[in-house]
Amino acid sequence: MSVIKGRDFVIIATQPWDIKIGSNCKNIALEFSRHNRVLYVDPPLDRKTKTLDKNTPEVQRRLEIISGKKPGLAKINENLWNLFPEQLVESINWMPHSFLYHFFNKRNNVILVNRIKVALEKLGFKNVIVFNDSSMFHGFYAKELLNPALAIYYIRDNLITQPYFKKHGQYLEPQLARKYDGVVSNSVYLGNYLRRFNPHTYMVGQGCDLRTFDPDGEYPMPADIESIKRPIIGYVGYLTDLRLDIDLLVYLARANPDFSLVLVGPEDVAFQQSELHQLKNVHFLGGKKEPALPGYIYHFDVAINPQVVNGMTIGNYPRKIDEYLAMGKPTVATATETMEYFQEVVLLSNSKENFSENIRTALKDDSEEKRTKRIQFANEHTWEKNTENIYEVIERFI
Numbered sequence: 001m002s003v004i005k006g007r008d009f010v011i012i013a014t015q016p017w018d019i020k021i022g023s024n025c026k027n028i029a030l031e032f033s034r035h036n037r038v039l040y041v042d043p044p045l046d047r048k049t050k051t052l053d054k055n056t057p058e059v060q061r062r063l064e065i066i067s068g069k070k071p072g073l074a075k076i077n078e079n080l081w082n083l084f085p086e087q088l089v090e091s092i093n094w095m096p097h098s099f100l101y102h103f104f105n106k107r108n109n110v111i112l113v114n115r116i117k118v119a120l121e122k123l124g125f126k127n128v129i130v131f132n133d134s135s136m137f138h139g140f141y142a143k144e145l146l147n148p149a150l151a152i153y154y155i156r157d158n159l160i161t162q163p164y165f166k167k168h169g170q171y172l173e174p175q176l177a178r179k180y181d182g183v184v185s186n187s188v189y190l191g192n193y194l195r196r197f198n199p200h201t202y203m204v205g206q207g208c209d210l211r212t213f214d215p216d217g218e219y220p221m222p223a224d225i226e227s228i229k230r231p232i233i234g235y236v237g238y239l240t241d242l243r244l245d246i247d248l249l250v251y252l253a254r255a256n257p258d259f260s261l262v263l264v265g266p267e268d269v270a271f272q273q274s275e276l277h278q279l280k281n282v283h284f285l286g287g288k289k290e291p292a293l294p295g296y297i298y299h300f301d302v303a304i305n306p307q308v309v310n311g312m313t314i315g316n317y318p319r320k321i322d323e324y325l326a327m328g329k330p331t332v333a334t335a336t337e338t339m340e341y342f343q344e345v346v347l348l349s350n351s352k353e354n355f356s357e358n359i360r361t362a363l364k365d366d367s368e369e370k371r372t373k374r375i376q377f378a379n380e381h382t383w384e385k386n387t388e389n390i391y392e393v394i395e396r397f398i
Contacts, residue, residue, distance in 0.1 A: 004394060007129055009037070010120070010129070011133060012112075018061075026040075040083070041112070044112055087111050090107070113142060117146070130150070134155055136165070136176055150398060155194055158189075177194045177197045185204070186203070219295040224285050229260050231301035233261050239267040256356060257281055262285060264286075264293070300329055302330045303330070304331070304332050307336065318333070325378035327375075333346050334350075
């Protein structure tokens with residue numbers, strides 16, 4: 001077991017500390033802070049966001065920090081501090097990829113790093129390790145400007161498939177990976193992508209907080225699932241056609257009228273307007289609070305992840321798979337390069353017909369031995385274990 005102690009970490013984040021959804025980097029920061037001092041650096045406020053979102057509480061708070069009414073440095077726990085940079089940066093993302101773009105991007109980097117240096121001086125951080133959480137723009141020059149003991153780039157999403165990141169990221173991310181000391185990824189696909197530019201690239205897996213997903217817990221039948229006919233084939237999560245294959249779900253419902261397809265989560269417009277709402281064996285239960293989710297999964301007969309395969313999903317680590325497995329549930333998913341990691345405990349499907357066959361196999365061939373294997377597999381993917389894997393990579397250099 002690898003544990004690094006007594007070091008000073010600077011995390012350059014793509015998500016602010018006050019984000020309202022789950023964040024890999026926040027969980028990793030908390031794990032780092034168990035044995036090390038950590039400065040978690042929010043992305044700076046840019047001029048366009050200041051103008052467009054000026055009335056939101058998040059931007060109002062940042063403007064108060066920039067104006068000096070509130071401090072930019074806040075203590076989270078004994079070893080962890082959050083820095084919101086007290087200076088505005090320019091909105092340059094839609095500029096052409098040119099000398100002028102690079103000039104302003106470096107200027108934005110200098111502004112950010114100067115605020116980091118002030119915080120490091122105040123906190124007494126020395127010989128820092130930089131952990132860059134996919135900040136391919138604001139963190140592009142951090143290695144040169146901060147001169148850390150070590151610089152590690154962390155890739156956890158295939159961001160360059162999104163228009164905002166693709167415009168400059170398809171050039172900058174490979175360059176950044178090449179000049180950092182090492183790269184860590186949460187999936188095989190993303191690791192293979194950046195290993196072409198930095199041979200010191202390692203897949204460290206994904207962490208999950210599975211404490212609420214107790215397979216031996218008591219879960220009363222939710223009222224909105226009581227009258228639904230079994231077998232229940234269930235999905236939990238945001239229902240969006242950016243990640244899920246609506247045509248596959250329609251096929252599964254039509255080809256298996258004896259199944260009840262239960263979808264737990266909020267819908268985007270594509271799902272709201274889909275044919276699924278016309279099918280009698282498809283049940284939309286709406287969004288649920290997170291503590292209620294294990295209770296729904298517990299009452300599934302088979303859990304599914306019917307991903308659409310695109311540039312974003314092909315490299316993403318689906319945390320919901322670990323949640324399904326932690327509850328011991330037979331699980332069927334779309335086959336991708338990343339999902340090969342789960343092939344011993346998940347039935348992977350490469351066509352609509354194969355997905356349907358796999359659900360029937362999962363219903364028929366389940367056993368206590370397979371249930372135990374799934375639970376054990378999921379329990380290997382804690383944030384503590386994920387951080388230990390990152391520490392192992394860091395130890396290769398220090």
